[in-house]
Amino acid sequence: MNKILRVNMSNLTVKLETVPAQWSGLGGRGLTSTIVAAEVPPRCHPLGPNNKLVFAPGLLTGTPAAQSGRLSAGAKSPLTGTIKESNAGGTAAQQLARMGIKALIIEGMPAEDKWHRLHVTMDGVSIEPADDLVGMQNFAVIDRMNKTFSPKIGVLTIGVPGELRMCAANISVKDPDQKIRSHGRGGLGAVMGSKKIKCITIDDTGAGKVPIADPDKFRTAAKIFAKSLLDHPVSGEGLPTYGTNILINILNEAGGLPTKNFRYGQCAHHDKISGETMHDTIVARGGKTKHGCHAGCIIQCSQVYTDNAGVYITSGFEYETIWGLGANAMIEDLDDIAKCDGLMDDIGIDSIEGAVLLATAMEAGVIPWGDGKECQRVLRDEIGKGTPLGRILGNGTSFVGRAYGLVRVPVVKDQGIPAYDPRSVKGIGITYATSTMGADHTAGYTIATNILKVGGFIDPLKKEGQVELSRNLQIATAAIDSTGMCVFIAFPALDIPESFTSLIDLINATYGLNLTADDVTALGMKILKLEHEFNNSAGFSPADDRLPEFFSYEPVPPHNAVWDFTDEEIDEFWNF
Amino acid sequence: MKVTIKLFAGFRENRFRVEERDLPPGFTVADLLRELGINEPELGVALINARHVLPGQELHDGEVISLFPKVGGG
Structure with missing residues (x-):
């Protein structure tokens, strides 16, 4: 992936850029957060001309590695006012990756009250009029695009709540069955709506394969990785069944x-x-x-x-x-x-x-x-x-x-x-409080260890060990979210050592690198700190890393537990 | 002693969803797994009255035990 596509909606121009050296080892969340932190003024209005909407496939997206087809979307969130990354499945991520597109950056906003559609091909991006799509919901947009192009067209779309810049609006991604997956959290649909973009279509005609530096090493690692997914009872049996x-x-x-x-x-x-x-x-x-x-x-x-x-x-x-x-x-x-x-x-x-x-x-x-x-x-x-x-x-x-x-x-x-x-599963309360994304369970899914006994066990009703658990999981998740991998690979990765090492081997084989587990952890830490710094510059402080007050005085049955972490205990999270 | 046993996910296959059983004093979770024909490594989570317990835990009169195979989501 060697292309950055930059679309300026203020003057309706498109630029094709090469990938700067400092972005070359990044993908997915690592890349969207790095671009947002570098280019979006933290105190800007999320629905104004200075916010940017960034899409990036993960480091392994488009390769034959199982579970690697996730697309990250990033911006300053109109819901939370923080930095935001939301990732989704669907077809767009793999199409963009195979087209060599490392990131699509959408900036500015049109002066005129007219709607547009972006059309992404191997030749770049064209900005097309889309006033005829206004007022349509997502399935109608997908139907129209399938008829305009073909059922193979990739589609990212917003419905009417996105057009109206509502903070619950998401960005929908067409899946392989013409249905919908979502960049759900944080109101990114409102950001797309603020830029007057109703949908983005992707035609990957002429795209090649994602180049792999060491195909033999990749094949070996891909087999071990896939086997670990199928061998683990959660990813191999529980999730597919129920x-x-x-x-x-x-x-x-x-x-x-x-x-x-x-x-x-x-x-x-x-x-x-x-x-x-x-x-x-x-x-x-x-x-x-x-x-x-x-x-x-x-x-x-x-x-x-x-x-x-x-x-x-x-x-x-x-x-x-x-x-x-x-x-x-x-x-x-x-x-x-x-x-x-x-x-x-x-x-x-x-x-x-x-x-x-x-x-x-x-x-x-x-x-x-x-x-x-x-x-x-x-x-x-x-x-x-x-x-x-x-x-x-x-x-x-x-x-x-x-x-x-x-x-x-x-x-x-x-x-x-x-x-x-969070009162009766205390680790997840630490994640809600400290996540750079606002309340987000996926940011550091302590349920695995608090409830499911995956990756060990830490009693959900006690405070001991929860901050460290949430921190370790948030660091690992920030790294996984950069690979384009589905977060559920964490279940085998927490329990089966060769699952995690094969994931690192997949990255090394694809890019000809020699990363170690420590490098992956360092990447996760770097992303979290970058996001935290953006939020601090946007006006957030430790006083915002708190749960609503009612959790401290309303005991929740059957355990009659309350949220009882002190401010100092929560703030210890950022001590790394 | 009377204990309510609740089974979930694949543990329900060829067994039951919920059943009350009369068990002898000192009966443990591991004893119950044997009685139900569940191999201990298949056990994901055992909860007695909504608290996680280990297989060595003894059951007591009036308790509710919930047994899950290894499952997850998110």
Whole structure:
């Protein structure tokens, strides 16, 4: 990958640049965060002309290595005000990598109120008019682009909430089945909307293969790596069978499943929304229990969920979405939850922020608790159409809380807290508090060690060891997010030594390098510190690395645990 | 003593979802796994009354034990 494409939306010009030496060893999150930190003024308005939207495939994306097809998107987030990286599967990452495109940087914003579409080919980028696409939701945009070009076209698109610059808006990525994966968190769809770009199409005709410096070494490492994924019980059996939603029951049994907007740690109707029930339902209806988000995925944690008649409702139906609507918003019907998930794909909002803000709207009395049909209406007809209520909700959990004068508002740095209660799973609370991204479970997934006993065990209800656990995982994740690898490779990497060494061998074989495990750790540390420095320059301080106050005085049953870390204990996180 | 046993994911196959059993005093998690025909290395997580326990843990009257194979998500 030797090209940087820079699109200036202020004067509608495109530049092809070579890769500067200091960016050559970077990919994915490492590259998007480095570019944002270098080129975006930290105090700029995220929806103004000085923010930049950066897309970058990972270091291994486009190679035959399993699980390597993730695309990173980065910018200053309009939701959190922090730096943001959000990665997704789909087809775009591998197309861009094979086209030799290391990064696509979109800067400036047009003076005229006209919409555009970017078309990326081996010849560069053309900026096309797209006023005819305005008002369309994502599936309609994908249909139109498939008809305009061919079903092989890669598509990145925003729905109406993105056009209206709502902070819950995501960027949708077409997957190999013409469905949608998402750069979900942090409102990056609003950044794309602020630059008046409705969609980006990618035609990879003429693209070659990603060059590999040492093909023999690569093949050997790729085999060991793939075997470790299949050998580990989580990535080889649990995830393909039950999807991520297997977690409903285990979090419920452990007392860490946030229920009715974080009032309780267990949910009475957990069985109706569990991964086991979902698996049986999909099998009975003839859907697919296994499905990959990108070509080359062998974990296949996704699925295709259909209705009783076998008609598609949604895919990529994740635990966090099902938790947020099912336990936290008390919706008992899995079909209603699936329809909400499909609607969030279509209108283009983050399905975690979307689920958490709907429960907050229930807290406010705007939607009755557990009313899945009303949630569908609100998504489709309020947020999806940008009504005044829709704009209040579509700006995210924190905004809804302020609009209705609520106290129990589960956010850190204004980003909705996902599916694990920080009082009864304390390690993840440290991750929520300290992540450079706002509340983000994937940033340092302590659930592995606190709940699942992967990579050892640290008691979720005790404070000891949690800061170190979260720090080590956040460092490792920052590095993994730079490779283009799916984060679920961490399960075998934590337990099987040759899994991690083969990953490093894959990078070394691709680039002709001699990196060691220490180099990978150093890369993760460097990325985290760079992101933290951006946030500090944007006005953040240790006082922002805190959970909402209610967690300290509302004990959560069944353990009646509270959030009891001192400020000094949390701040120790950054001591590395 | 009466203990409620809850099984999850693949452990349910050819067994049950939830069952109450009368067990002798001193019965451990490892004893229960043997009785259920589950090899100990297959065990991912055992929880008694929502707390993680090791296979050597003794069960007591009225407790709820939840058994999971090695699973994960995120």
